[in-house]
Amino acid sequence: MAEPQRARPKPTPETQHFWDGTKAGELRLQRCDACAHVYFPPRPFCPSCASRKVSVFKASGKGLLYSYVINHRPAAPGFTPPYAIAVVELAEGPRMMSNIIDCPQTPEALELDMKLEVAFEALDDKITLPVFRPTKG
Amino acid sequence: MRKNQVAVVGAAETTELGIIPNVSQLQLHADAALNAIADAGLKLSDIDGFATAVETPQQVCHYLGIKPTWVDGTSVGGCSFMLHVRHAAAAIEAGLCKTVLITHAESGKSMIGKAPRSIPADSLQGQFEAPYGVYGPPSMFPIPVLRFMKTYGITHEELASVAVVQREWAARNPRAMMKDPITVADVLNSRMIAYPFRLLQCCLVTDGGGALILTSADRAKDFPRKPVYIMGTGESVETPMVSQMETFNSSSAFKTAGPLAFREAGIAHGDVDHLMIYDAFAHLPLFGLGDLGFMPHEETGQFIADGNTRPGGKLPLNTNGGGLSYMHSGMYGMYALQESVRPMRGIAPAQVPNAKISVCHGVGSMFAASGTIVFTNER
Ligand SMILES: [Zn+2]
Numbered sequence: 001m002a003e004p005q006r007a008r009p010k011p012t013p014e015t016q017h018f019w020d021g022t023k024a025g026e027l028r029l030q031r032c033d034a035c036a037h038v039y040f041p042p043r044p045f046c047p048s049c050a051s052r053k054v055s056v057f058k059a060s061g062k063g064l065l066y067s068y069v070i071n072h073r074p075a076a077p078g079f080t081p082p083y084a085i086a087v088v089e090l091a092e093g094p095r096m097m098s099n100i101i102d103c104p105q106t107p108e109a110l111e112l113d114m115k116l117e118v119a120f121e122a123l124d125d126k127i128t129l130p131v132f133r134p135t136k137g
Numbered sequence: 138m139r140k141n142q143v144a145v146v147g148a149a150e151t152t153e154l155g156i157i158p159n160v161s162q163l164q165l166h167a168d169a170a171l172n173a174i175a176d177a178g179l180k181l182s183d184i185d186g187f188a189t190a191v192e193t194p195q196q197v198c199h200y201l202g203i204k205p206t207w208v209d210g211t212s213v214g215g216c217s218f219m220l221h222v223r224h225a226a227a228a229i230e231a232g233l234c235k236t237v238l239i240t241h242a243e244s245g246k247s248m249i250g251k252a253p254r255s256i257p258a259d260s261l262q263g264q265f266e267a268p269y270g271v272y273g274p275p276s277m278f279p280i281p282v283l284r285f286m287k288t289y290g291i292t293h294e295e296l297a298s299v300a301v302v303q304r305e306w307a308a309r310n311p312r313a314m315m316k317d318p319i320t321v322a323d324v325l326n327s328r329m330i331a332y333p334f335r336l337l338q339c340c341l342v343t344d345g346g347g348a349l350i351l352t353s354a355d356r357a358k359d360f361p362r363k364p365v366y367i368m369g370t371g372e373s374v375e376t377p378m379v380s381q382m383e384t385f386n387s388s389s390a391f392k393t394a395g396p397l398a399f400r401e402a403g404i405a406h407g408d409v410d411h412l413m414i415y416d417a418f419a420h421l422p423l424f425g426l427g428d429l430g431f432m433p434h435e436e437t438g439q440f441i442a443d444g445n446t447r448p449g450g451k452l453p454l455n456t457n458g459g460g461l462s463y464m465h466s467g468m469y470g471m472y473a474l475q476e477s478v479r480p481m482r483g484i485a486p487a488q489v490p491n492a493k494i495s496v497c498h499g500v501g502s503m504f505a506a507s508g509t510i511v512f513t514n515e516r
Contacts, residue, residue: 086269
């Protein structure tokens with residue numbers, strides 16, 4: 001029997017650019033052309049001023065560890081506890097949920113406000129997830 | 138809404154609470170409804186307004202055999218019932234119906250006749266949260282708490298004291314699931330669930346239900362029970378994605394719903410004799426005390442640790458034992474409402490002497506929604 005798999009995102013037309021981006025090794029955000037608000041998750045209008053004139057751009061991939069839990073049980077399919085479910089505050093402003101790689105999944109190692117950078121984890125030939133690792137130095 | 142124009146005239150929980158593997162979720166709705174109707178001295182045929190969540194109104198109405206002229210299926214998680222009370226009060230005042238029944242029931246533990254919760258893969262949560270290993274409320278609801286603690290200097294011991302104090306209330310409540318005294322050390326040594334939350338900081342998972350009956354205050358005096366008036370109400374929503382909350386230092390939905398209810402009731406915080414804050418997890422009373430304006434967030438942990446909310450304290454909080462020690466079927470809001478009504482009627486197991494105003498604050502679908510009701514027993 002196959003191992004239980006991690007939940008796979010299924011893109012919609014409004015989010016496809018984001019998933020095309022991660023596949024290409026880019027973290028793509030959207031910025032409002034009218035009020036310059038940067039937002040996430042993707043949508044074809046600005047949630048701050050409702051303008052439909054918005055642009056997609058490549059984010060820096062830099063961020064800070066905003067908060068997290070370390071899940072000990074029950075584990076989601078495809079995960080082995082304990083693992084951290086983190087929220088990253090991106091340098092451009094929006095926050096996103098993620099996992100922190102290359103780091104012990106402990107309260108001591110996962111220090112709030114630590115600097116993070118994006119990395120990409122291919123789940124299959126369609127979906128690549130953005131994850132984050134502590135920035136060196 | 139004008140204050141004190143609508144009253145609770147029936148309130149009851151299911152005959153049993155806890156683990157009820159021989160009763161379906163739908164039948165738990167009916168059991169709660171029949172108990173509340175008996176409490177109000179009514180017949181099913183007197184009900185002309187109906188509200189419920191998760192189960193559809195048509196499902197429960199058909200099962201009970203009632204034919205309402207006003208229905209509300211607002212389903213925003215565990216605080217849906219606070220919103221139902223608010224909507225029902227407005228409907229009664231507007232003359233859309235006279236007597237509203239609100240039911241909740243959930244086979245949360247036994248899962249009898251209950252549809253599983255799932256996150257569609259093409260929803261925003263399915264795309265941007267589920268792939269990171271969130272799995273049910275314990276892995277999601279506590280996500281903001283470390284940021285909240287860092288911002289306000291809340292300690293792990295203070296957070297643990299929430300569970301300790303509520304257990305003191307539960308010890309006085311024969312219907313509470315967990316009654317044995319616990320210490321801060323017990324909480325901090327209990328099994329890790331999702332750091333920083335351990336077992337005793339997470340709600341119980343049980344089966345049960347409850348129901349309320351509301352009517353106009355003018356009619357309420359003719360009912361067998363002491364009426365409990367709706368003094369003020371508030372509601373709001375924020376985001377279904379915990380990662381997308383405006384900030385983790387506060388709940389936007391709490392800050393909208395809570396103060397709205399206080400303003401409508403025309404009360405100050407010092408007027409509150411009894412307080413319920415939906416505690417699916419131990420951090421919620423802290424968020425609630427701050428966002429409802431009782432005190433700055435940074436004082437909330439010390440306030441509870443110092444015993445201000447325990448039996449005999451100046452602000453009795455979660456006096457049934459709360460979701461942490463009383464029961465929690467998955468949507469706790471109905472039980473919080475029931476425990477606001479009891480001391481207003483003077484029949485709570487741990488009665489708060491001379492209590493005249495009770496505030497009941499709810500949360501739904503993690504921090505996605507909120508509803509607040511101010512009750513009073515004086516018109
Ligand atoms: Zn804009």
